[in-house]
Amino acid sequence: MTGRSEGRLDPALIRRAQDGDVEAFTALVAGRIDPMTRTAMAILGHDADARDAVADALGAVWRGLPRLRDPLAFEAWSTRILVHACRRALRRRGRERVHEVAIDAEGAPEAGPAGPKVAGPADEVSGRIALERAFDRLDADARAILVLHHLDGRPLSEIAAVLGVPVGTAKSRLYTARRALERALEREDR
Amino acid sequence: MTPTDDDIRAMLAARAGRATVDESQGQAILASATRLAAAEPRQRRSWFGVAGPLPRFASAAASLLAAALVLALVAVPLANRPPASAIPSVGPSAAIAPSPPASTPTASELPEARLLTPQELGSLIESRGAELAGFVVAAEGNLMLDPSVLCARGTVCGNTIFAGAGASFLIKPVGDIGPGPWDGSGPKSGTFALRITDDLADGGRTIVEYLGDLLPAADRLAWSVDELLAGEAREEVGYVAVRAWLVRTPFHPCPTIQAAPGNGVVATRPVYGCPTDDTLTDARQQPLRADGSSLGPANGLYMPSGTYDEWAPDPAAFGLGVEPREATYLLAWRAVAPCGPLADCYVGPEHYHWLMQGRLDPIPGLPR
Numbered sequence: 001m002t003g004r005s006e007g008r009l010d011p012a013l014i015r016r017a018q019d020g021d022v023e024a025f026t027a028l029v030a031g032r033i034d035p036m037t038r039t040a041m042a043i044l045g046h047d048a049d050a051r052d053a054v055a056d057a058l059g060a061v062w063r064g065l066p067r068l069r070d071p072l073a074f075e076a077w078s079t080r081i082l083v084h085a086c087r088r089a090l091r092r093r094g095r096e097r098v099h100e101v102a103i104d105a106e107g108a109p110e111a112g113p114a115g116p117k118v119a120g121p122a123d124e125v126s127g128r129i130a131l132e133r134a135f136d137r138l139d140a141d142a143r144a145i146l147v148l149h150h151l152d153g154r155p156l157s158e159i160a161a162v163l164g165v166p167v168g169t170a171k172s173r174l175y176t177a178r179r180a181l182e183r184a185l186e187r188e189d190r
Numbered sequence: 191m192t193p194t195d196d197d198i199r200a201m202l203a204a205r206a207g208r209a210t211v212d213e214s215q216g217q218a219i220l221a222s223a224t225r226l227a228a229a230e231p232r233q234r235r236s237w238f239g240v241a242g243p244l245p246r247f248a249s250a251a252a253s254l255l256a257a258a259l260v261l262a263l264v265a266v267p268l269a270n271r272p273p274a275s276a277i278p279s280v281g282p283s284a285a286i287a288p289s290p291p292a293s294t295p296t297a298s299e300l301p302e303a304r305l306l307t308p309q310e311l312g313s314l315i316e317s318r319g320a321e322l323a324g325f326v327v328a329a330e331g332n333l334m335l336d337p338s339v340l341c342a343r344g345t346v347c348g349n350t351i352f353a354g355a356g357a358s359f360l361i362k363p364v365g366d367i368g369p370g371p372w373d374g375s376g377p378k379s380g381t382f383a384l385r386i387t388d389d390l391a392d393g394g395r396t397i398v399e400y401l402g403d404l405l406p407a408a409d410r411l412a413w414s415v416d417e418l419l420a421g422e423a424r425e426e427v428g429y430v431a432v433r434a435w436l437v438r439t440p441f442h443p444c445p446t447i448q449a450a451p452g453n454g455v456v457a458t459r460p461v462y463g464c465p466t467d468d469t470l471t472d473a474r475q476q477p478l479r480a481d482g483s484s485l486g487p488a489n490g491l492y493m494p495s496g497t498y499d500e501w502a503p504d505p506a507a508f509g510l511g512v513e514p515r516e517a518t519y520l521l522a523w524r525a526v527a528p529c530g531p532l533a534d535c536y537v538g539p540e541h542y543h544w545l546m547q548g549r550l551d552p553i554p555g556l557p558r
Binding site: 025033034037058060067091 | 192193195197198199200201202203204205206207208209210215216219220222223304307378379380381405406408409410420421422
C-alpha cells in the first residue's frame with residue numbers, strides 16, 4: 001500500500017468545496033487523511049508530528065481552495081501543501097527530539113549459535129534501522145522527494161507537479177537526495 | 191552499503207506503517223479541518239480568489255476596529271509606554287505628531303497578488319501594452335523557442351515566446367537568468383517574474399523581460415515576512431513575492447566604520463541601518479516614537495537603507511519619518527558582499543540576503 005489515494009477525485013466535489021460548501025470539503029478530505037498521514041509519517045517519522053502536519057495542511061487546503069484553478073490538479077496541489085507543512089514541522093522540531101526506531105517483534109534480532117555470519121532477519125532489521133537513521137539525517141526536501149518516488153511510486157512528472165518544479169529539476173533533486181542518503185548511510189555504517 | 195530501491199521502499203513503508211490514525215484520531219483531524227471550514231465561510235469563488243459581499247463587509251468591519259484601536263492606543267499617555275530603546279533620530283525634542291503604536295493590526299485593501307495565465311498576459315499586452323509598461327507581473331506557463339522559426343539542427347535561433355500567450359510579445363531574458371530556451375537548453379516551465387516594457391522588437395511585438403524564476407508560497411502567490419524569516423522559501427530560487435509593510439526610520443547618524451588596513455574590508459556583514467533602518471513586516475508598524483526616537487520591529491526583514499525611498503508606493507513623510515506602505519514586493523536572494531568595493535574576499539552563504547527588486551502592483555481593471 002502506498003501513500004497515494006486511489007482513484008480520481010470528483011471534480012464536481014472539488015468545485016463545490018471551492019465554492020465554500022463545507023460538506024463537500026468534508027467529503028473531499030475524509031478519504032485523504034489516511035494517505036496524507038502515511039506520507040507525513042514517512043517524511044517526519046513521528047506520529048504526533050505527522051498528524052499535526054496533516055491538520056495544518058488541511059487548513060491550508062481549505063483556505064487555498066478558491067485559488068486552485070484546475071480541480072484535476074487537486075491531488076498534486078494538496079500533496080504540495082502537505083510537503084510544505086512537513087517542512088515546517090521538521091524545522092519546528094529541530095534536533096531536540098531523540099528519534100526512536102521501532103523494531104517489529106517478528107523481525108527482532110535473535111540470539112543464535114556462534115559461527116560464520118549469514119545474512120538473516122537480524123541483518124535485515126539492523127540494515128533497515130541504519131537506513132532509517134540515515135534517512136533522518138536528510139533535510140525535509142530530500143526526504144519528501146524520496147517518499148514521493150519510492151513510497152508513493154509517483155513518476156517524475158507527478159513529482160514535478162507536486163513540488164512545483166520542472167521535470168528536469170525534479171530528476172536532479174531526486175538524484176541528489178539519493179546520493180545524500182547513500183552518504184548518510186556510509187556515516188551510519190562507520 | 192548502497193541501498194537498493196527495494197531497501198528504501200521497504201524502510202519507508204515500515205516507517206509510514208507506524209502512523210496510527212485510528213478512527214477517533216482521523217475524526218479529530220477531520221473535525222479540526224471542518225471546524226476551520228465552518229469558521230471561515232466563503233462566498234462564491236472567483237476563478238482566482240475570493241469575491242462577494244462577505245469579505246468586503248469583514249474588511250470594512252476590520253477597518254473600523256483597527257481605527258478604533260489606533261485611536262485608543264494613541265490616547266494612552268506617553269508615560270505608560272514601555273521604554274523604547276532607541277536609535278536617536280534627528281533631535282529628540284523635534285515636534286512631531288503622536289505616532290501610532292509600533293505594531294498596529296490594520297485591515298488591508300490591497301488585493302491579493304495572483305498569477306497570470308499566458309492567455310491573460312497576452313491579452314493584456316495586446317490591448318494595453320503601452321499603458322502597462324514598467325509593470326512587473328507573475329505568470330505561470332512555458333517559455334519556449336518560437337516553433338514557427340526553423341533552425342538548423344544543433345543551433346539556437348528564433349525568439350523566446352510564452353506558450354499560449356499569442357503573438358503580441360516576445361520574451362527577452364535579462365540579468366542572471368540561467369539556462370533556458372534562449373541558450374538551447376530547451377523549454378522552461380514554471381512560475382516567472384516578468385517585466386512589461388514599451389520596447390518593441392522587429393515586427394512591432396512588445397518585449398517582455400524575463401527577470402527570473404519565482405517561487406510561490408504553498409497555498410498562495412505571496413509569502414509572509416514570518417515565512418521568509420523562518421527560511422521557508424528555498425534559497426536557490428531567484429525571486430519570491432512578499433506581501434508586507436515597508437517603512438523606515440528617520441535619518442540617524444552612521445556608526446564609525448573602521449577599515450581594516452590594506453584590504454579595505456569594512457564589515458563582516460552588510461551595514462544595514464545607516465542612515466536609515468528600512469524594514470518589511472507582516473503588520474503595519476511605525477518605528478518613529480512620540481519622543482523623536484525610533485524603534486525597529488522585533489520581527490522584521492531588514493532591507494538596505496534606501497529601500498523605502500526606492501520601492502514604497504506613494505512614499506510619504508510622517509513627522510521626521512515616513513508612512514508605512516503595504517504592497518506585494520518582489521525580493522531576490524542575493525549575495526551582499528561583506529567587503530569594500532576594491533576588496534577581493536570570500537562571499538559565503540552567510541552573506542546572502544533578501545533584497546528588494548520590484549513590486550507586483552495590482553493591474554487596474556484586471557478582475558481580482
